[in-house]
Amino acid sequence: MGKPSEIYFMATCLADLFYPKVGIAGMRLIQREGIRVVFPQNQTCCGQPAYNSGYREEALDVARSLMSCFPKDIPIVVPSGSCAGMIRHQWPELFHGQPDAQNALNVSKRTYELTQFLVDQVEIELDDLGPSITVAIHTSCSSRNEMKVASHIESLVSQMKNVTVVEQERKAECCGFGGSFAIKQAEISGAMVKDKTDAIGKTEASKLVSQDCGCLMNIGGALRKQKRTIEVQHIAEFLWDRVYETG
Amino acid sequence: MKQGNTLSDRINNSLGKAQNRQNFRSAMSGLMEKRAAQFPDDEKLAKLRDRGREIRANSLRNLPYLLIELEKTLTENGIQVHWANNSFEANQIIVCLLQQNDAKSVVKGKSMVSEEIELNSFLEGHGISVLESDLGEFIIQLADETPSHIIMPAIHKTKKEIAELLHEHFPELPYTEDVDQLTQSARKILRNKFNQADAGISGVNFAVAETGTLCLVENEGNGGMSSTVPPLHIAITGIEKVVEKLADVPPLLNLLTKSATGQTITTYFNMISRPRQPGEKDGPEAVHLVLLDNGRSKIYGNSSLQEILHCIRCGSCINHCPVYVQLGGHAYGTVYPGPIGCALEPMRLGINKVGGLTSLCTLCGACEQVCPVQIPLPKLINRLRAESVLRRADYTSLIGAGSMRKPLESWGWRIWKWIYRNPAIYRVFSLIVTRTRELIPARMGRWARYRFNPKPARRTMHELAREAGFDNE
Numbered sequence: 001m002g003k004p005s006e007i008y009f010m011a012t013c014l015a016d017l018f019y020p021k022v023g024i025a026g027m028r029l030i031q032r033e034g035i036r037v038v039f040p041q042n043q044t045c046c047g048q049p050a051y052n053s054g055y056r057e058e059a060l061d062v063a064r065s066l067m068s069c070f071p072k073d074i075p076i077v078v079p080s081g082s083c084a085g086m087i088r089h090q091w092p093e094l095f096h097g098q099p100d101a102q103n104a105l106n107v108s109k110r111t112y113e114l115t116q117f118l119v120d121q122v123e124i125e126l127d128d129l130g131p132s133i134t135v136a137i138h139t140s141c142s143s144r145n146e147m148k149v150a151s152h153i154e155s156l157v158s159q160m161k162n163v164t165v166v167e168q169e170r171k172a173e174c175c176g177f178g179g180s181f182a183i184k185q186a187e188i189s190g191a192m193v194k195d196k197t198d199a200i201g202k203t204e205a206s207k208l209v210s211q212d213c214g215c216l217m218n219i220g221g222a223l224r225k226q227k228r229t230i231e232v233q234h235i236a237e238f239l240w241d242r243v244y245e246t247g
Numbered sequence: 248m249k250q251g252n253t254l255s256d257r258i259n260n261s262l263g264k265a266q267n268r269q270n271f272r273s274a275m276s277g278l279m280e281k282r283a284a285q286f287p288d289d290e291k292l293a294k295l296r297d298r299g300r301e302i303r304a305n306s307l308r309n310l311p312y313l314l315i316e317l318e319k320t321l322t323e324n325g326i327q328v329h330w331a332n333n334s335f336e337a338n339q340i341i342v343c344l345l346q347q348n349d350a351k352s353v354v355k356g357k358s359m360v361s362e363e364i365e366l367n368s369f370l371e372g373h374g375i376s377v378l379e380s381d382l383g384e385f386i387i388q389l390a391d392e393t394p395s396h397i398i399m400p401a402i403h404k405t406k407k408e409i410a411e412l413l414h415e416h417f418p419e420l421p422y423t424e425d426v427d428q429l430t431q432s433a434r435k436i437l438r439n440k441f442n443q444a445d446a447g448i449s450g451v452n453f454a455v456a457e458t459g460t461l462c463l464v465e466n467e468g469n470g471g472m473s474s475t476v477p478p479l480h481i482a483i484t485g486i487e488k489v490v491e492k493l494a495d496v497p498p499l500l501n502l503l504t505k506s507a508t509g510q511t512i513t514t515y516f517n518m519i520s521r522p523r524q525p526g527e528k529d530g531p532e533a534v535h536l537v538l539l540d541n542g543r544s545k546i547y548g549n550s551s552l553q554e555i556l557h558c559i560r561c562g563s564c565i566n567h568c569p570v571y572v573q574l575g576g577h578a579y580g581t582v583y584p585g586p587i588g589c590a591l592e593p594m595r596l597g598i599n600k601v602g603g604l605t606s607l608c609t610l611c612g613a614c615e616q617v618c619p620v621q622i623p624l625p626k627l628i629n630r631l632r633a634e635s636v637l638r639r640a641d642y643t644s645l646i647g648a649g650s651m652r653k654p655l656e657s658w659g660w661r662i663w664k665w666i667y668r669n670p671a672i673y674r675v676f677s678l679i680v681t682r683t684r685e686l687i688p689a690r691m692g693r694w695a696r697y698r699f700n701p702k703p704a705r706r707t708m709h710e711l712a713r714e715a716g717f718d719n720e
Contacts, residue, residue, distance in 0.1 A: 009717070011708040013667070017680055018701050020708035027717060039712040041719045042670040050660050052610060054632030054651075058664040065668040093626070145612030170276075174569040178609025183693050185606055187262055190697035191573045192609075221698030 001075070003122055006036035008069070008076045010111075012083045013045035014213045015234075022213060025240035026079040026114050032244070033122050040069035046078075048086040051094060052179050060094055063087075067100070067107055075121065076111045079236050080212050081143025084113035089146055113143060115152035115211050115235060128160040130242030136168050136205035138196075138219065140212035144172060153211050153235050160242055168199040177218035193222040201228055208232045254580060254603045261578040267403050271575045274402050278566040281509020282617065299502045299620045302495045303557035306487075310547060313456040313489045314538070320459030324521040326534045334364035337539050341366065341448070341481055342373050344535055348479050350375065350445035354437075356463065356470035357381035358450030359397050359560060360483050360539055362582045366448070377448075378440050380469035382433055389416050395576030397583060398507050398562040403575050437469065447473035447531070451484035452559070453499060454536070457492040461536065463517040464503060466510075471517050480531040482519065486538050487547075487556040499559055502619035506563040542595040549643060555590050555627055557620045562587075564614035564624055570607050579604060586614035590627040593635075599647025602635045677707045 007030060011023045027037045047063035050056070070076050078084040088111045095104035118124045137153055144150040150172075157165055176182065176192025196219055200208055208223075208230055210216050220232035233241075252260075261267065286292040306313060318328045329344075331337035345353065353375055355361065367377045367388070379388040383401040387394055389412050394400030401409070410424045413432060420432050449470055453462040461482050463470045474480045490496065504510045523530035546552055565571050565585030576584035581592040581601055589604045605628050614624045635651035637644060666676045684703040694700060713719075 009712075011712075016708045017677055017703050020704045020706065020711050023708040024711050024715060027712065027715075037717055038720060039709075039717040041709055041713065044667045044670060044673045050663060052629060052632070053656075053660065054629075054634070054636040055657070055660040056633050057638070058660045061664050062667045065670070141609070141611035141613070145616050172613070174609045174611035174613065176569070176609065178611065181606070181609045185258070185570075186693035186696055187258060188570055188573055188607070189609075191262055191268075192569055193697055195573075217701050218698065221694075221701060224699045225695075225697060 001121060003033070004035060004075050006038060006072075006074050007117075008072075008074060009037050009039050010043055010046070010066075010069075010076055010078045010083065010087075011039070012078060012080045012213065013049075014217070015079060016044075018217065019213050019234060022079055022234040022236050025234075026077070026236035028244070029118065029124070029236060029240055030077065030122070033124060035122070038072075038074075043069045046083045046086045046091075047094065048083060048090070049179055051086065051090060056094060060098070063091060063094060063104075064100065067104060070107055073106075074110070075117065076107065077114055077117045078111060079114040079234065080214070081113050081140045081147050081149065082212055082214060084111055084116075085142040085146035087111040113147050113149050113152075113211065115143075115156055116147065116149040119152040119155055124156075126156070126159045126239060126243045128162050128242050129246040130160065130162055131246075132162045132164070133206060134164045134166055134204045135207045135209055135238075136166050136200055136203050137171075138168075138175065138200075138208055138210040138215055139172070140210055140215045141174050143211050149211075153209070156235060156239060157209065160239075163242075166203040166205050168196075168203050168205075170195075170199055175215050175219050177214045179214070182218060189218075193218055197222045197226060197228065200230060206230060207238075209235050209238045211235045254578075257578040257580055258574060261574045264575075266405065267575055268573065270403055270405060271572050274399070275566050275572045278509060282506055282563060282566070283509075285505035285509050285511065295498060295502060296619055296621055298498045299559075300557065302490060302499060303559070303620045306490050306495070307547070307553060307556055309491065310487070310489065313491055314486060316456040317454055317459065317489050318538075320456060321461075321536060322459075324459040326459065326461070326519075326521060326536055329535060329537045331537055331539045331541075333541050334539075337364045337483065337537050337541070338366060338369040340537055341483070342370060342375070344479070344481055345370070345375055345446055346373075348446065348533070350479060352376045352378070352440075352444050353446045353448055354378050354380045354440055354444040354469075354473050354477065355384070356447070356449035356465065356473040357384050357400070358448070358483060359394075359582060360450055360485055361448065362394060363541060364483075364539065366483075378437070378444070380437050380441070380467075380473055381465075382430065382467055382469075385433060385437065386412060389413070393577065393582075395584070396562060396565060397560055397587075398565075403577070441472045441476045444477045446479040446481060447475075447477040448481045448483065449473050451482050451488055451536070452503065453496050454484060454489045455491075455493050455496060456489055459520065460493065461519040462496055462500070463519065464500065464513050464515075465517070466508075466514045468515055471515050474517060474519055474534075475530050478532045479535075480519070480522075480533070481535045481537065483537040483539060486540055486543050487558075499619075503559050503561050506617065506619040507561040545645075546594045549594075549645070551630060552594055552627060552645075554622050555587075555594060557622050558587055558591070559620060560587075561619055563617045563619065564622075567613045567617050569611060569613065570609065574607075579607065586624045586628070590622075590624055590631065593631050593647075594645060597646035598631070598635045599650040602631070602647060602651045605631045605635060674709070677709065681705060681707055 047059035051059035139150040637649040640648040
């Protein structure tokens with residue numbers, strides 16, 4: 001497909017309420033590449049929370065409302081592997097047998113996770129102006145296993161010449177977020193995020209970057225609770241800060 | 248189901264066992280590394296997994312015909328076939344066969360299907376002594392426990408625990424924590440029993456319809472001994488284990504051993520094709536196969552769940568599961584733990600009985616990535632979640648469908664839907680959440696037991712985007 005002239009940006013419900021700067025950074029990164037960014041004000045959520053809890057009727061209603069925000073045949077960019085994965089890979093199942101199944105398929109096919117879009121479609125090249133820093137990368141499970149774009153965040157970070165990347169033990173293991181899993185199985189989730197933060201704590205990293213706000217909310221919240229000083233940041237904000245907000 | 252306690256009791260119990268958790272962590276890490284070392288070439292692995300999937304899909308597509316053919320070829324080979332609808336029937340068939348042959352003692356090769364029907368306790372109830380001959384199963388039997396993993400049943404035990412266990416049951420043996428000596432001791436004990444046993448019982452990895460061959464994969468030689476030394480051999484397996492032809496076996500075997508234990512091939516691979524023939528010096532005089540349904544045909548009839556029957560029981564999904572590694576197998580409370588258990592057991596036993604297992608999954612997808620036959624486990628587990636809270640169950644639904652629907656939770660989702668499907672209502676809702684951000688406590692709820700609660704932003708992305716001049720359409 002190559003570089004499009006315009007795209008839709010999907011905030012995700014989590015980023016909308018908790019991490020709006022992530023979305024703004026993502027949109028600006030795309031805009032700087034000469035692409036018109038459309039942010040449909042009627043967007044809310046992809047339906048994933050209900051879908052993963054088994055409430056498919058409810059998920060379908062919400063997904064349908066979101067779908068109506070993307071009428072034009074242009075890419076939809078999502079700053080989250082799990083929300084992008086929901087639209088790209090789960091919507092076909094969710095809408096299966098529905099009158100608008102074909103439309104859902106059409107929307108799902110033009111949905112991209114942000115780092116995937118920046119690397120594969122935009123072929124973005126960024127100049128790092130930020131200070132030297134050591135970071136660890138957490139590739140979210142949905143980016144890795146569902147969207148299969150784990151290498152994209154790594155290639156973007158590798159464009160940052162003042163950034164040293166360190167690898168935490170069991171890098172590919174789930175952090176224990178899993179949406180409602182963190183509430184329903186709070187004790188297991190707690191044990192998982194403890195292992196994850198311990199592994200990150202053993203590295204020299206002063207910052208953890210990821211492409212999913214869910215993982216960052218989980219890992220970041222646990223790091224703070226444990227009084228560790230490692231910061232967490234979404235890749236969009238991380239790149240924007242280093243390339244356009246420094247100096 | 249073991250023990251009368253609840254799933255959450257078992258979870259808390261498992262999480263509290265620090266030593267066990269360490270054992271699981273190091274064992275699973277080792278298994279993951281070994282598997283990865285066996286599949287260095289991604290492209291070749293992808294091709295092999297495609298082949299594996301194709302073979303299993305073909306077997307399932309033709310399952311009824313293949314089972315008929317299997318019965319025919321086995322019978323021609325002199326292996327008697329018995330069909331069992333459920334555990335009760337399977338146990339009855341086996342105990343009758345043993346009684347007809349006046350068998351009082353049985354040695355067993357490892358078989359998860361025999362765990363499924365709780366064969367050991369049934370036979371013991373009928374005065375027949377049963378000895379597990381797989382080393383792991385032997386240890387578990389001595390400890391009076393159930394397997395914590397389908398391939399490595401005693402993986403939760405340390406060598407010290409095993410040493411103490413053997414010493415307690417066989418005080419005549421000198422106490423040692425040396426692994427080689429422990430293995431030798433067990434070998435000696437078991438070797439005697441093989442010679443004395445009246446019958447051997449084993450599982451089956453692949454049953455070949457074309458040739459009437461029962462394939463048995465193992466590392467210790469105990470499977471071969473159980474199926475050849477005693478005068479009577481009874482094999483038991485699930486109906487889904489059939490494959491069409493002998494040529495289907497090598498790719499599956501390759502996938503199985505590499506995925507399970509990271510071995511290029513196991514030490515032994517037995518192909519059982521007939522009982523002892525006149526003039527032959529060894530082998531059992533009679534061989535029987537019990538084909539068990541136990542809920543499988545019901546799963547087979549559900550096209551959206553059927554793929555679970557592709558499973559070849561390698562345990563790779565378990566080895567790579569981030570939840571299993573925290574808990575170990577006993578917390579699940581079912582015969583099959585880990586991702587395969589979370590998907591298979593509610594289908595087999597009913598959602599009303601073990602539907603809670605579907606919550607033991609973050610949907611991270613690690614299992615699906617390593618499944619040698621590409622079973623979409625997260626998708627199946629997610630479908631089961633939908634089935635568990637179904638509003639209206641119909642004839643296609645699983646047993647217990649809808650039984651986990653709770654009024655409060657379903658109302659919660661209804662309110663969520665009301666907010667999120669209506670942009671105007673959402674705008675008001677998000678305005679309230681962001682403007683009352685200071686009121687949200689940092690340490691409330693289950694989430695905050697291990698983390699700080701996130702604080703809503705001052706303004707939503709909708710507002711910031713508008714302000715920054717991003718177009719609405």
